[in-house]
Amino acid sequence: MLTDASTLPIHRLSFKAMGSACEVVLTANTAPEAEALAKAAIDEVLRIERKYSRYTSNSIVAQINQQAGQGSVACDTETWSLFQFASQLFEKSEGLFDITSGVLRQAWDFRQPQLPSAQQLANLLPLIGWHQVVLKDQTIALPIKGMEVDLGGFGKEYAADRAAQVLKDKGVTHGYVNLAGDMRFLGPKPHGEPWMIGIQDPRHPDQVIATFPMSQGGLATSGDYERYFELDGQRYCHVLHPQTGWPVKHWRTVSVTAPLAVLAGCTTTMAMLKEAQGLEFLESTGFDFFAIDQAGEVHVHS
């Protein structure tokens, strides 16, 4: 007996991962079947979270950071390919996308509206620079004590892609994986219509300012409203420039759709970091995007 996927009900399964609300949406005959499918995807997300969390002391990332200035750490194939990808991003963004810039968190605590001192930043900036990292024979060495790598820049999107692939391998052809707004789609709604995905208004996060019709590929958003504080009328957001150590200012929000979530994610981040050159950068990628600059002007390419 054949089951026609277009008549199956849609199931939404929520879970928490990487400190945020996430969900798997898919079609399946029954709720238990949907749960079994979603569990495989969620397990994959949790595996990646455990493996690359900088908070877990035995994670590969924690080991590499502990060895900074002391020696190299051997990488498994997956980790190695993530570092290779990071190298590509570093190169393509002319050094703006830098997975060693996480050390700036020591100077910026977005729970307090407090600016770091010039000395604080001056101490941290020498620890940033992917070009200083030694990658050789599938080993990585951070040359200076105190240097850190952090895969947070695309780990969540990578997890969304991997989880989606798990579902795809199990035959899921309608649905998506949503990790706190970073999404990867497996196919349209059962009858072929796209999923309509709302983009938050960066100044009224409870309102939708644009809608993306999505069936395939990835969608990611980066904005100055996710983690920030305001001081003296000035907004300081969590996207930090690796060369100055200061938050970027040009964009309120950037959303990108691309064949993969990981690609959409790194493109939004790079656009934020490019600031005034972000628009030109977005246009040169060929991906569809929706962006609002600091003056509130909307830029769209679709």
Place this chain on the structure above:
Amino acid sequence: MVQVWAEVAVAVTKHAPQLPELGAALLSAAMALPCVMGNAHAESAPEKGVFSFKYLNYKERQQIGADANTGNAATYSKSGASAFDDRIRVKASASSIMVPINAEWSMSGTLITDSISGASPAYHTEALTGMKDFRRAVDTSLTHYLPNGTITLGMSHSGENDYISRGVSLIATRATEDKNTTWTAGVGINRDEINPANRIVFNETKRGTDLILGVTQVVSMNDIVQFNLGYFNGHGYFSDPYKIYDERPRDRSHQTLQARWNHHFSELSGTSRLAYRYYTDNWGIRSHTFDAEWVQSFGNGWSVAPALRYYTQTAAKFYVEADPSLSPFPPNPPANAQYFSEDQRVSAFGGLTMGMKLTKQLNLDTKVDVKLEQYGQKGAWTMLGSGSKGLAPFYARSLQVGITHSF
């Protein structure tokens, strides 16, 4: 096989629509990440149906008054004095439809009608005999999409006044876990009934079995290679009832080896397609085919694809060489020869095809194309030995227009 090839190519390019350099470079980098992108096409039926209509106009001509002893027409183009006889003319149309039934199944069907008219030589390139025929052929197939592959069951029927052909085929593909390698295996069985108008034979049949084995490998974001092995074994009436002195073995088997390589040049927005095919059979015919095509994309959905093909074959061991000194009589087959043929198609020759295809993608779902091909064939153009002598050069040109629409 061609379809499998195309599907894999689509799987790679579908997610990489004509991206500018930066987007393509980023995508290429991301695709190196483990398992973030599978080959969706090997697993689920296409989301859209496709309809296409093609019209073909094909016309042959053969030089008369050339230096038939060498088959060399080098003088003709310079003097422009040689005359040509029109030979076969074909007007054909093909309508195809592919409909996804659900995520796991799809159906396809093709209807081809062609009308053939003109004149065909009764031996070598001489003694033209008029002919007219109408053929109708129907191909249908059903494809089942599995998690790691597909199974396609096909049936075909083709009928004209004097020839009916029926066939069934089963083709399975299987992709590896990383989806970069696709294996293909297929078997086809054919049964033909031959009742020529001249009643030289009556209710003759021909049966054949085809086996294919292939592998397609995605080597990188920009490269796909494919290797195919083919084997055919047939028994029955392989002679041409309309030729004088044509008595061919009732057994035929052939083996083919084919290699293809498609490379996309991102910086040029172009794709090169190179292919080579080796063929050998138990009649003594060996052939080489070299194909080279360049597909250049321009903006606004335009693309141009110039193509070049060189084909060369040895003669069948029972081929009887032409002897223009005997004209208008055909040479007699050697005394006591069991098998013989004076058909130029089993002679030794080389052929060159030049083609140009222009495609315009009108919108996401519709594209139109025009293809013009010019073919030339001469005994002297072979690269295997010296080629058959005494045959007039042969030319053909074909014009094809088509429209493809997804729905």
